[in-house]
Amino acid sequence: MLLSQYQYNLPFNFFDFFTSFDHPLKSFTRLESLFVFFRYYNISINTNINFCVKGGTIPISHYIIDPKFLYSHIMSLRSKxxxxxxxxxTPDSAYLLEEYNKIKESLQNKQGRIPRWxxxxxxxxxxxxxxxxxNIELNKPIIQNPRVERLRPPPISVEVQNHTGPSKWIVTWSQxxxxxxxxxxxxxxxxxxxxPMLFAEHWIKIPINTSIATPRSCPNLLQPCPGCKLHFPYYVGDNRINCILKIPYxxxxxxxxxxxxNIQQYASWLPGRLLNNVKVIKHNHEHYKIVAYNDYLIRNNLLPSRTSLLDTLDNASPANxxxxxxxxxxxxxxxxxxxWSLAQNVQNHNYFEIFTDGSFNRSPSTNEFHMGFxxxxPNIPDFNAFYRGALKHLPSSTKAEIMAILTAIIILLPSNATILILTDSQAAIDGFNKSAQLLKAHSTNAHNDRADELAKSGRFKSVSTNINTRxxxxxxxxxxxxxxxxxxKDIRKYMGKIIDYRLIDNHLNHHNLADIQKFTKKHMINWPVxxxxxxxxxxxDSTCDQHSKDVSWKMKTxxxxxxxxxxxxxxxxDLIKDNINCLLCHNNSExxxxxxxxxxxxxxxxSAFQELAILAQDILHKDADKLNLCITDTIKYSNVFCWSLNDIRAITDNVTAILCA
Ligand SMILES: [Zn+2]
Ligand SMILES: [Zn+2]
Structure with missing residues (x-):
């Protein structure tokens, strides 16, 4: 149900529906629980799922959010x-239907009592x-455009509400x-x-000297409109205003x-002298024109339905x-x-031998990416066709190898040509369908060396290549x-990791583990040790009394x-009365x-740590072949032991970490 309502440009998409919950409900599946966790890890979801839903304009899902019975609500609504x-x-969107029996008449499933929802x-x-x-206004279908910010309407009132304080600026599309x-x-x-209805003073773009700028680079300067056909003539109010717009919220x-x-710096743009009453708005006019027009289309449900990529491809000519x-x-x-320019240069050929390679640098310099491809x-006469690129995220050498093959295929595949790809990466061959004929290239081949050079220099490109998953x-x-x-990466594994992290997070947030959390964040705990x-x-003996006592002590500390x-x-x-002073120093509570x-x-x-320091030194001297001085200094200045060798120094956090664990 939530999925199918996605096509309505709701203020939040259906995955965000789960952000209404602080914790997953018991009835949530593992997947649904994940959606609740996503925002904690700054993870979002991209989809290209399309649904066509008919029969209404106001999705019911957002009105039935009742954590206690959400699932029974959804199940009941679905069955009905x-x-x-x-x-x-009611058809005028003013009343909830009085009699549940009335709703019942139109249902496919007429069973049952008045449902909880x-x-x-x-x-x-x-x-x-x-x-x-x-108690809500529904006279407009709530098809919304989440990409724009709206003005918040004031509460319903018989009074006219004036906008005082800093000016509020708006834009709208005028058909x-x-x-x-x-x-x-x-x-x-x-x-x-x-x-709600807004009355606004109409402001217009000041025509500026466009000979010194493209429309996109010139500032967007506004001045009050002296009067035009958009003026709403029945406005009563401030008569210094010449042009009034009346716009539904x-x-x-x-x-x-x-x-x-900021305005003075734009003086040179104006044909005449700088006017007093000038405002500069954030983006240029072209930007607002696109935003406002798209908003108009979305609100009126006029956006052309999205056709799938494959449909478009089937109808296009090969070059397209x-x-x-x-x-x-x-x-x-x-x-x-x-x-695209490479593709145009090779489109008249029908046989290609492509040498590909990827490169990976574990520690790149500042102007270098981790991965290049x-x-x-070499087999096209008269044209030197080559390409190189960089990859930024989640580095692996196989990814670079595959990207090399992918970018080559993208420009050649639709041409129905025969393509021979030569790579030296078995992993890349495995990454593609094994039926594809990829030949393992010989490493001594000069063509292969060229591919290798290209891949290495690709790491230094200024822009990395990213696949658009949509x-x-x-x-x-x-x-x-x-x-x-x-x-x-493998999404299943990632999801498992996210849940694991969440569980550890919840665990470490327990107040008894505050120290461990603090030291973990500072990377002071060596977990394997x-x-x-x-x-x-x-x-x-594993059942030995002393051992279980030891374990219990370790846990409790x-x-x-x-x-x-x-x-x-x-x-x-009753047993231990109010006196909880330390039995040793009598100064603090124990x-x-x-x-x-x-x-x-x-x-x-x-003194225990002094002894341990000597012990550690002895062990290291015996088993390491470093210079003695080096070992002694390492121990002397380590955070664990340094304080014990100096009477004035306080105990370090590292020791507290050790003692606590
Ligand atoms: Zn006007
Ligand atoms: Zn004490």
Whole structure:
């Protein structure tokens, strides 16, 4: 149900539906739980799933979010074939249908009593238990454009509401003049049921000297309109304003003007002298024109339905197929252009021998990428066809090898030519369908050396090549990190990792583990060694009493739960009365933390560490062949031992970490 409602440009997409939950519900599947976790790790989902849904305009899913019964709601709605709020409200969108029996008539499944979701809607969506008038405005279908910011309408009121304070700037599409129209908010009326309406002063673009700039590079300067056909003549109010726009709120896009002190620098752009009343807005007019027009199309559901890449390819001429492939699969326009010009140069040939190679540098310099790839086609007479590129994220040498082959195929494949690809990477061959005939190239071949050089120099390109996952017809869903990096690893494994991390996170957030969390974040705990320490059995018998005591002590110190007086007082208030002062120093309360700070205990800990330092030195001297001085200094200045050799120094965090673990 959620999936199918995705086509409505809801303010949030259906995966974000799960962000309404702080924790996954018990009834969530593993996958649904993951969606709840995604935002904690800055992971988002890209999809190219298309659905065509008919029968309503207001998806019901966003009105039934009741964590307790969400699933029974969805199951019930699904069994009854209800998908839209339209199906359970009056045609004027004002009332929830009074009688559940009335709703029942139109249902495919008429079984059962009044469902829980109906009562939920009645309790949350109507004015009162006796009046079914909806407490939300639904007179416009909530097809929305999530890419623009709206002006928030004021509450319903009989009063006119004036906009005071800093000016609010807006843009909207006018089908009347087929252009974007700017305005400064003046006042709002919001009488039910006409909906919120904005009255704005019309501002127009100042014509500027375009001979010194392209339309995209010139600043967007606005001045008040002296009066035009968009003026709303029945406006009563400030009569210094010459042109008034009246705009329903759902059509308004909020925009931003720059601060006044920026205006002087644009003086040279103006044909005449700098006017007093000039505003500079953030983006150029072309930008707002596109934004406003797209918004108009989306709101009126006029966007042409998206056809799949394959349909487009089938209808295109061969050259266009190449163009489509390049532009839909490659993100960067500079790289698209490079590949397209190469494709045009080779399109009259029908046999290609391509030498490909990838390169990988574990520690690249500042102007270098981790991965580079390159290929060349030596068998075309009169044309030196070669290409090189760089890859940025999640480095692996196989990825570079595969990218070399991929970019070559993209420009050659639609031409129906015979292609022979020569690579020295078995992994790359395995990465493709094994039935493809890729030959393992011989490493002494001069052509191969050239491919190798290209791949290495590819790492120094200024722009890396990125695959646009939306352009891959067979892949519906891809994971994106930080709006930038495609997680192109095995998604199953990634999801497992995310859940594991979440569990560890939750675990470490337990207050008893605060120290361990702190030291883990500082990378002060060597986990492999710690785990050996925890499982170490100093007596040979695994059922030995001493061993279980040891383990228990290790656990309790690491979780700050040793039975010190404060803990005992909390657990047995009758037995251990209020006096929980340290029995050794009588100065502080005896807590787990105090054990490592008690002035009476510290000398003992110090001497223990001095002994350990000597022991460590002896072991290292015996087993290492380094210079003696080096070993002594390493121990003397290490964070673990340095404090113990100097009477004044306080215990270091590293020692606390050791003592705690
Ligand atoms: Zn005007
Ligand atoms: Zn003490």
């Amino acid at each position: 074939g209800i998908m839209f709020l339209d199906q359970v409200i 109906y009562n939920f809607l009645k309790n949350h969506l109507t004015i009162s238990s006796t009046n079914n008038h909806l 009347n003049i087929t252009d974007a129209v700017y305005g400064r908010a003046i006042m709002t009326t919001n009488y039910s049921p006409s909906g 759902p059509r308004i896009i909020k925009i931003y003007a720059l601060q006044k002190h 197929k190449t163009y489509q492939l390049i532009t839909s699969l490659i993100k960067e326009s500079v790289i698209q252009a490079d590949l 390159g290929w060349h086609i 352009g891959i017809p067979s892949q519906n869903v891809s994971l994106i990190w930080n709006d930038e990096v495609n997680l192109d 710690s785990s050996k320490f925890f499982s170490l059995n100093s007596c040979n 690491s979780t700050n739960t040793l039975p010190t007086l404060d803990v005992l007082n909390r657990n047995f208030p 807590t787990n933390d105090h054990l490592w700070k008690c002035p009476s205990l510290l000398p003992h800990i110090r």
